[in-house]
Amino acid sequence: MPLTLRLILLALIAIAPVACTLPGGSPTATSSISFMVFGDAAEKAAYERLVAEFRQRHPDIDVTLIHIPGQSDYRKRLGxxxxxxxPADIVLLNYRRYAAFAAKGALEPLGPYLDQSTLLSPGDFYTEAMTPFIWKGVLMCIPQNLSSLAVYYNRDLFRAAGLPDPSPDWTWDDFLQTARTLTQDTDGDGDIDQYGLGTEVSLFRVAPFIWQNGGDLVDHPQTPTRLALDTPAAREAIQWFVDLQVKHRVTPDAVAEAAESSESRFLNGRLGMFLNSRRGVPTYRTITGFDWDVAPLPQGRQRAGILHADAFCMAQVSRQKAAAWTFIEFANSGEGQHIIATTGRTVPSLRIVAGSPAFLDPQARPANSQVFLDSIPFIRTVPIMETWVDIEDLAGEELKRAFYGQATVDQAIAAAIARAQPFFGASQ
Known part of the structure; x- marks a missing residue:
């Protein structure tokens, strides 16, 4: 281990919480708390490491890790x-989803705890990660990460096709041409065996391209009253995104995607590029059959990315608030974030950890992790509102219809706006 990294770790480990009067009181002699997360096996292992290290530091607090593999099942379980x-004493919540719980008073505000912490300071975190978790002027949860959407790519397939690594300033046209080159019928039977691109089809995926084209998702980002997908700039971006499948055929169609997900194709070495946030890295590090790396999103008229951030939130009904805070505080300290960062799971929300070898490890893939830090100034967020999940889901259903050729872009946009409209009134 390099000397600099050893010194950083020793300094982090030497820091211990100083006793103080917490909003939730003090931990009892023996406390038991639960912590619920979602993710695949690699992500689960990352949080198991965090819990195990916490137990070494705090043997008087027993933490039960509850793991729900799928995001859909996780959301249902939360509800x-x-x-x-x-609920579990501590849950991981995405910034797009916590507002529904905050609006009902189901979350314990963590701003007062952070204000009294001697281990954490608000200024240590990226503001881009903290700000979305402020609800009605109060910090509700402590973010563990901030990631933008990025392009994961198979370097072996790029080399085989004679393609250079994506440049930092590549354009939509560059991206499309690359995807075309990588889409191939490798065995000559008339069917595509290798696609250039794979992606989830959702409003969340198309959003950064809408912003890059000068459009927006809603009419007023701070006080939205309707979706704004019908503006010329937004419509043009959606059409470009949809054309990746219906016109250019560089992504799997509905039948091919149902037969095998794009992420599975990427893992199996038969997909050139895949759009995802940082959370896929622990799984992609299990790849042994080919070399891969990560590139920024291609640029449109302007640079824009979209925030992916999860935070540690405390249930308001928890009977062990002090113990729960002790765990949240540790998890988001330099030591705690270092543990998760080394697994590849996060772009740390703590500036010092994000800039350290724990994240920017040149020996660990992706080699170009700096891409995530370079994108931070251009990150944007979806609206923070309690009904946003419903709006996003409905719009996503319509976008899928267009993407898979079951509706025109104009039909999908009109249906998305109409279906989502009642949820704007419900959030006010």
Whole structure:
């Protein structure tokens, strides 16, 4: 281990919480808390490491890790548990989804805890990560990460096709031409065996391209009253995104995607590029059959990325608030974020960890992790509103219809706006 990294780690480990009067009181002699997360096996292993290290530091606090593999199942479990009044003491929530719980008073505000912490300071975090978790003027959760959408690419397939690595300033046209070159019928049977691009089809995926083209998702980002997907700039970006499939055929169609997901194709070495945030890295590090790296999103009229951020949130009904805060505080300290960063799971929300070898490790893939830090100044967020999940889901259904050739872009946009409209009134 390099001397500089050893010194950083020793300094982080030497820091310990100083006793103080917390909003939730002090931990009891023996406290038991639960912590619920989602993700695949590699992500689960990352949080198991975090919990194990915490137990070494705080043997008087027992942490039960509850792992739900799928995001959909995780969201359902959250809804059921909170409705029943039996949520885990600590849950991971995305910034797009916490507002529904905050609006119902289901979350314990963590701003007062942070204000009294001697281990954490608001100024240590990227403001781009912290600001979205402020609800009605109060910080509700502590973000562990901030990532933008990025392009994961198979370097072996690029080399085989005679393509250079993507440049930092590549354009939409460059991106499309690359995807075309990588889309191939490798065995000559008339069917595409290798696609140039794979992506989730959702409003969240198309959003950065809308922003890059000068459009927006809603009419007023701070006080939205409707979707604004029908503006010329937004429509043009959506058409470009949809044309990747219906016109250029560089992504799998609905049948091919149902047969095998794009992420699976990437893992198996039969997909040139895949759009994802940083959270895919622990899984991609299991790849042994080919070389891969990460590139920034291609640029449109202006640079723009989209925030991916999860935060540690405390249930308001928790009976062990002090113990829960002790874990949240540790998880987001330099030591705690270092543990998760080395697994590849996060772009740390702590500036010092994001700039350290724990994240920018030249020996660990992706080699170009700096891409995520360079994108931070251009990150934008979706609206923070309690009904945004419903709006996003409905719009996503319509975008899929267009992407897979079941509706025109204009039909999809009109349907998305109409279906989503009732949820804007419900959030006010």
């Amino acid at each position: 059921v548990d909170f409705a029943a009044g039996t």
